[in-house]
Amino acid sequence: MNFYYSFFVVFSIAFSIHANAQEHPNLILTKSGVETIKKQLGTIPIFDTTLNKVKNAIDQEIASGIHVPIPKDMAGGYTHDRHKKNWITLQQAGVLYQLLADDKYAKYVHDVLKEYAKIYPTLPLHPQTRSYARGKIFWQCLNDSNWLVYVSQAYDCIYDYLSKKERDNLEKNLFIPYANFLSEGSPQFFNRIHNHSTWGNVAVGMIGLVMDNQELIDRALYGLKSDNIDPNQKDNDGGFIKTKGQKTGFLANLDEPFSPDGYYTEGPYYQRYAMYPFMIFAEALQNKKPELKIFEYKNGVLIKAVYALLNLTNANGEFFPLNDGQKGMSYYSRELVSAVNIAYHFGGNDPSLLSIAKQQNRIQLDDTGLSVALGIQQKKAKPFIKKSIELRDGSDGTQGSVGILRSKNQQFGLVMKYTAQGLSHGHYDKLSFSYYNKGNEILQDYGLARFVNIEQKNGGGYLKENKTWAKQSIAHNTIIQDEISHFEGKFKIGSTHHSEKYLFDVSNPKLQIVSAKEDNAYPGTNLHRTMLVLEDNDFENPLVIDVMQFKSKTTHQFDLPFYYNGQIIDTNFEYSSPETLTKVGEKNGYQHLWLEGKSILKEERTLQTTWKTNQTFYTLSTLAKQNDEFLFTRIGANDPNFNLRRDPSFLIRKPKQEEGVFISVVEAHGSYNYVTEIANNAHSNIKKITKNSTKNKNYVSWSILTKKDKKHTFVLCTTDSNNKTSHTITINGKPFSWVGPYTHNKEN
Missing domain, CATH: 1.50.10.100 (Chondroitin AC/alginate lyase)
Structure with a gap:
């Protein structure tokens, strides 16, 4: 005052x-x-x-x-x-x-x-x-x-x-x-x-x-x-006045x-x-x-x-x-x-x-x-350099953040959202991310469902699909429990919570990391997502590493979609394709997804799917356990007016689990020349991903093995983000010691 x-x-x-x-x-x-x-x-x-x-x-x-x-x-x-x-x-x-x-x-x-x-x-x-x-x-x-x-x-x-x-x-x-x-x-x-x-x-x-x-x-x-305003009055977007x-x-x-x-x-x-x-x-x-x-x-x-x-x-x-x-x-x-x-x-x-x-x-x-x-x-202009940056949310900066990891040449960008709700224009997508390369959306955020100032589409206003699809959690690259959106898709609940930053470290341009937690999206469930960008000679381009952990008091189904842009080139697993399309689910956005293919894993293995966006190949490698499911989906179900884009996605599903982790890697590699019609390096360089055994539940560890048998091992402490804390643990029978919340070890 x-x-x-x-x-x-x-x-x-x-x-x-x-x-x-x-x-x-x-x-x-x-x-x-x-x-x-x-x-x-x-x-x-x-x-x-x-x-x-x-x-x-x-x-x-x-x-x-x-x-x-x-x-x-x-x-x-x-x-x-x-x-x-x-x-x-x-x-x-x-x-x-x-x-x-x-x-x-x-x-x-x-x-x-x-x-x-x-x-x-x-x-x-x-x-x-x-x-x-x-x-x-x-x-x-x-x-x-x-x-x-x-x-x-x-x-x-x-x-x-x-x-x-x-x-x-x-x-x-x-x-x-x-x-x-x-x-x-x-x-x-x-x-x-x-x-x-x-x-x-x-x-x-x-x-x-x-x-x-x-x-x-x-x-x-x-x-x-x-003003005599009813505090419960809503605007056109469902937000409270x-x-x-x-x-x-x-x-x-x-x-x-x-x-x-x-x-x-x-x-x-x-x-x-x-x-x-x-x-x-x-x-x-x-x-x-x-x-x-x-x-x-x-x-x-x-x-x-x-x-x-x-x-x-x-x-x-x-x-x-x-x-x-x-x-x-x-x-x-x-x-x-x-x-x-x-x-x-x-x-x-x-x-x-x-x-x-x-x-x-x-x-x-x-x-x-x-x-x-x-x-x-007067030729005073100097380049505007877009660097990796964390932008805090909330009037005092304590309501989560947006973390942006960028490559040195500014062509590569990873955006992770762990913010507050965002008022009435907010979406229910805590811990979501999107990935850009050379100005192209590779793994995308849908955005809004609206044709601004196009009269034929609802007078240019928001479409009903903005609520039934675009705002729902399944429309984003984030985790969903039991096909229910975060905070039940309710503004009044979502607006009272925000995610918590765990770690943002870009001090090493060769290994940048952003990590955040969400404990309120689902009562009794704790979510923790960590994303790393690794630049190493073993890989042609910066590697995106995604570790999505979940822990609940009861058994649930957990889904993790990846909305990609491009054409599928190859997979390393078999799947079935239905002759007649069916919906993936009945509500919370799932009713807008067609099921185009499905694989149920019989054993633990690294699943790989390669697609092409413009002239570059991309491979999603993900560690799947027995009974996990890999779904090929496409937006467009229950959309008679064609208000939604027909974008595809991969959806990884872990049924009937209390706790676990999705470990995935997104790799950009090779090129295709439309004039010479020559494909270069069209195959992934990753042989497999493994989750390492640790007796201490305060840590998570995984390894990436290349086709040339180069092994990259990562360890993250999930309970202490202090960069001065010393750690020593045993992983697969081998001792690891380091200072700070995470470490990366490369073996030739």
């Missing part, structure tokens, strides 16, 4: 001092910044190129006339897309007016806003009733907020172009009622901790800054004082979802989406109220968040689809162009950010974009 009170006092004093000294623009563009930019026009290639592209696009829009239709459509429909296009067009036209001093752009912005001011007082709630918080211009308040965040910038740019009478008309009939509707009129949307509310807070705050309306600014920063007594507003949305490392608990896809309002409002506050030092809030978490996001990408710059995440979204999005520019300008001019901006090949048309453009022109 002390910080909030102090922040409020400072803000109020600062406002009273400057209230009578406002000049426009002063949010994203500044009056002095505009003059500096004008002097540089024609001399900075990336700025000039971006400006010309924007000008051409806006000139075409102006020529097409004014389009302000009465709202009626869902996402992807005409009215939705038209109003969405308007918010971008208005914002960019306002910028062009400032930078080119051409009144046609200001006139266009004003003419469009007058049309909105005519219809807004007459608009009821949007006719589509799908949202927990219906908008007026759009089907949900979220999109209404998007509109106001952008249009506030346009209004700021033409503010001085307008007469007082014209401003009064826009504020009385459009902006003030709009801001009141988003906040006081929609408390279930505005007063919560969620990316939706961040957009709402920022929309109200941005227009409040333009109009110097302190009441709106305070609402944005601190939330509504009273608000916890009783929870702080709300922009500052609370900085405090709660962000960890000290800048990781956003909903996952990178929604962090990307939320970074625009977070960063653009921060820029506006920094420009208009620099004494507030918003970029220093929570130890500079906003700047850290940009770096976290950049690290949450594969070699192609695409975000890892943790939780609800659409594949293909990348740091080439406009949100990240803006975020990188702002982080560079206000975060210390880090030259590595310039290399990202060069790849993006466009900038934000403001002071921050000018800084980036000048830095690139």
Whole structure:
């Protein structure tokens, strides 16, 4: 409370001092910044190129006339897309007016806003009733907020172009009622901790800054004082709206979802989406109220968040689809162009950010974009190196983490998720992982079940399969007990728990390790997953080693799927294929899996399956015991509308066990040339995997034997992760001594 009170006092004093000294623009563009930019026009290639592209696009829009239709459509429909296009067009036209001093752009912005001011007082709630918080211009308040965040910038740019009478008309009939509707009129949307509310807070705050309306600014920063929200009300995703007594507003949305490392608990896809309002409002506050030092809030978490996001990408710059995440979204999005520019300008001019901006090949048309453009022109850019990193989750960093292991050349990436639930966009997949090589998904996370802004698919909204499939544990590369999702697939249970980091060690680039435990996904069952990346001359590429341990008080069935991309080449075991497809199960996502093949093991052995992804071969080697099962499955059952991808998987099943371990190795090897039609090194180099005998249950040990009889033995202490503890145990009659929680021994 002390910080909030102090922040409020400072803000109020600062406002009273400057209230009578406002000049426009002063949010994203500044009056002095505009003059500096004008002097540089024609001399900075990336700025000039971006400006010309924007000008051409806006000139075409102006020529097409004014389009302000009465709202009626869902996402992807005409009215939705038209109003969405308007918010971008208005914002960019306002910028062009400032930078080119051409009144046609200001006139266009004003003419469009007058049309909105005519219809807004007459608009009821949007006719589509799908949202927990219906908008007026759009089907949900979220999109209404998007509109106001952008249009506030346009209004700021033409503010001085307008007469007082014209401003009064826009504020009385459009902006003030709009801001009141988003906040006081929609408390279930505005007063919560969620990316939706961040957009709402920022929309109200941005227009409040333009109009110097302190009441709106305070609402944005601190939330509504009273909202009468039912704490058990759910949003469209099944997430609860608000916890009783929870702080709300922009500052609370900085405090709660962000960890000290800048990781956003909903996952990178929604962090990307939320970074625009977070960063653009921060820029506006920094420009208009620099004494507030918003970029220093929570130890500079906003700047850290940009770096976290950049690290949450594969070699192609695409975000890892943790939780609800659409594949293909990348740091080439406009949100990240803006975020990188702002982080560079206000975060210390880090030259590595310039290399990202060069790849993006466009900038934000403001002071921050000018800084980036000048830095690139002056050849200050340095490579942005994505290293192995652990990003903590939780407001204080104690609610698990995401661990990323990378090869030195940054082409290889292993992502292990051991986080908190991730609010309503979270999935039930504790201890899951995905694996990338050369920018390709090799073992994938499904992501979300949604076709964003494609009207034919549920109006662009989430599909029912997002709940019945994508959120369920079986949709991920993680362990499942008795065909039941973690926490029974219930948000209220999952949101009260998080996994616990056990070990993250990347000090040795030749052997990196991430390890975490989960004791709440299933009552009475303890789960512990350890993943290692071994780089050794015995193997052509980095080796992924996966050790998934489980221990329960009662007997259960345990499944471990691996969702691969590619075509199966070979197996070293026999299996049966059904003539008629049947479902793997009846619920919790299993009803969406077809069974395409099955093998029941008669004896303990190392099973191997090789597949090809693009031009590289991959082999999954896994140690299987007698009566274990190996299933070939494919997504697509119970999906009459073809809402799901037909992706394949391997599923390893251990029936009727209380405790045990899945030990698997994923090996990238060889290549195939489509021109010469020559396959090179298409066979695995692994002969077998063995689990070693140890009398001490505090340790697990296994060995990997190559076809050249090179033996790699690993030992992990599962109860003491201290890197200074000394260990001595006997494995298969042979003593092993080492310091630290794990060791690796190679025998020729």
